[in-house]
Amino acid sequence: MPEVDPSYEELEWVTVKHLDEPRERFADAKRKFRENPFLPIGLLGTTLCLAFGLRAMMQGNRAQSQLMMRGRVLAQGATVAALVFGFVIKSQKDLKKMAATAEKKSE
Numbered sequence: 001m002p003e004v005d006p007s008y009e010e011l012e013w014v015t016v017k018h019l020d021e022p023r024e025r026f027a028d029a030k031r032k033f034r035e036n037p038f039l040p041i042g043l044l045g046t047t048l049c050l051a052f053g054l055r056a057m058m059q060g061n062r063a064q065s066q067l068m069m070r071g072r073v074l075a076q077g078a079t080v081a082a083l084v085f086g087f088v089i090k091s092q093k094d095l096k097k098m099a100a101t102a103e104k105k106s107e
Contacts, residue, residue, distance in 0.1 A: 036086030042079030049075050 024030075033040055053068030 035090065036082060038082035039079060039086060042075060042082050045075040046072055046079055 049068050049072035053065050053072060056062075056064035056068055
């Protein structure tokens with residue numbers, strides 16, 4: 001078995017978050033919610049439609065169950081659309097930020 005060099009100079013560019021920094025418990029979740037508020041709303045809608053649909057199915061109410069399952073599919077589609085929309089907006093912001101940084105460096 002070849003011996004591995006324990007030096008890590010080639011990984012110098014890797015940064016590690018400091019785990020000992022005090023942070024608020026749900027700071028990341030709050031930040032994500034501010035970035036794309038439609039995603040958690042879609043997740044909640046999907047979950048509620050699923051729960052009510054399963055409840056209606058267990059009670060034997062086929063029409064209500066079918067309606068809730070269709071609502072779940074619509075809510076899932078809206079959630080995926082919100083996710084894609086969020087990615088597009090975030091990538092556009094990142095591109096503008098990178099262009100501004102490159103412009104400042106070239107000056």
